Amino acid sequence: MATVKNSFDLAAVMQGQYGDLLLNGIALTLKLAIGAWLFAMVLALLLVIIRLSHQRIAVALVSIYVSYHRNVPTLVQLMMWYFAIPTLLPESLQNWINDQNAEFIFSLMALGLCQAAYFSEDIRSGLRAIPDGQTEASRALGMSYIKSMRLIILPQALRNALPSLINHTVLLFKNTSLAMVIGVAELTYVTREIENQTFRTFEIYLVASVIYLFFSLLLMGGGALIAKRFQRTLAR
Numbered sequence: 001m002a003t004v005k006n007s008f009d010l011a012a013v014m015q016g017q018y019g020d021l022l023l024n025g026i027a028l029t030l031k032l033a034i035g036a037w038l039f040a041m042v043l044a045l046l047l048v049i050i051r052l053s054h055q056r057i058a059v060a061l062v063s064i065y066v067s068y069h070r071n072v073p074t075l076v077q078l079m080m081w082y083f084a085i086p087t088l089l090p091e092s093l094q095n096w097i098n099d100q101n102a103e104f105i106f107s108l109m110a111l112g113l114c115q116a117a118y119f120s121e122d123i124r125s126g127l128r129a130i131p132d133g134q135t136e137a138s139r140a141l142g143m144s145y146i147k148s149m150r151l152i153i154l155p156q157a158l159r160n161a162l163p164s165l166i167n168h169t170v171l172l173f174k175n176t177s178l179a180m181v182i183g184v185a186e187l188t189y190v191t192r193e194i195e196n197q198t199f200r201t202f203e204i205y206l207v208a209s210v211i212y213l214f215f216s217l218l219l220m221g222g223g224a225l226i227a228k229r230f231q232r233t234l235a236r
Contacts, residue, residue: 008202008203009200009203010203010206010207012200012203013194013200013203013207014207018194018198021190021193021194022191022194022207022211024190025185025187025188025189025190025191026187026211028104028184028185028186028187029173029177032107032108032111032179032184033172033173033176035108035112036107036108036111036112036115036172036176037112037115037172038112039108039109039112039113039116040111040112040113040114040115040119041119043112043113043116043119043120044115044116044119044120044122044123045120045123045154047065047066047116047117047120048120048124048127048154048157049149050062051120052127065117066117066120066121068117069113069116069118070117070118074110074111074114074175075178075181077113077114078106078107078110078111078179078181079182080110081106081107081109081110082103082107082110082182085106086106103179103183104179104184106182107176107178107179107182107184111172111175111179115168115171115172115175118171119165119168122165122168123154123158123161123165124157125160125161125164126156126157126158126160126161127153127157127160129157130153130156130160134152134153134156135148135153138151138152138153159230162226162230163223163227165223166219166220166223169219169223170216170219170220173212173216173219174212174216177212180192187208187211187212188208191204191207191208
């Protein structure tokens with residue numbers, strides 16, 4: 001008995017309820033990526049400021065933090081936050097977090113904490129490229145340490161670190177796919193769901209690949225535009 005080969009049908013995985021699933025998955029992926037990025041950037045700036053304080057114990061703790069998050073796989077960190085950390089919390093807090101979408105909260109925490117380590121190292125590298133005279137000049141003008149960091153030093157460090165920050169931003173966006181292992185219904189999760197329901201493996205993974213590629217290129221293109229704008233500003 002001859003077997004019938006299924007023809008390529010892209011519409012089969014993009015219309016009706018499957019199209020809605022894809023849109024929901026994309027929306028949740030972007031929400032997770034943006035939330036984790038904002039959390040990571042704020043924390044990274046704080047880590048950099050602590051390291052610049054030259055307080056021995058604080059600097060040592062930050063170094064341990066960075067070393068842990070850069071050397072332990074992100075997937076392990078996700079599972080640690082979802083399966084292990086909650087066991088240390090009071091039952092009432094566990095119940096509250098479960099009611100607030102625990103999968104999303106813990107994945108955002110894990111991805112943000114992990115990425116903050118990379119961002120902080122990028123910014124610290126950017127700081128090293130700034131001449132010491134910049135700090136001395138800002139302090140000579142009567143600026144406090146915090147004010148000189150906020151207005152003079154950190155903006156230059158962020159500009160110097162921009163290429164690395166963009167690369168790690170793209171990495172963060174791609175790492176959101178790891179959240180599927182703890183049940184976050186982001187793009188990769190819904191891709192698996194659609195594949196299980198339609199058996200259109202090639203079509204749905206092709207769609208998912210194109211979507212990830214589109215947003216990754218969009219991030220890199222946006223980073224290139226920002227870099228060009230910085231260059232024009234410096235050229236004036």
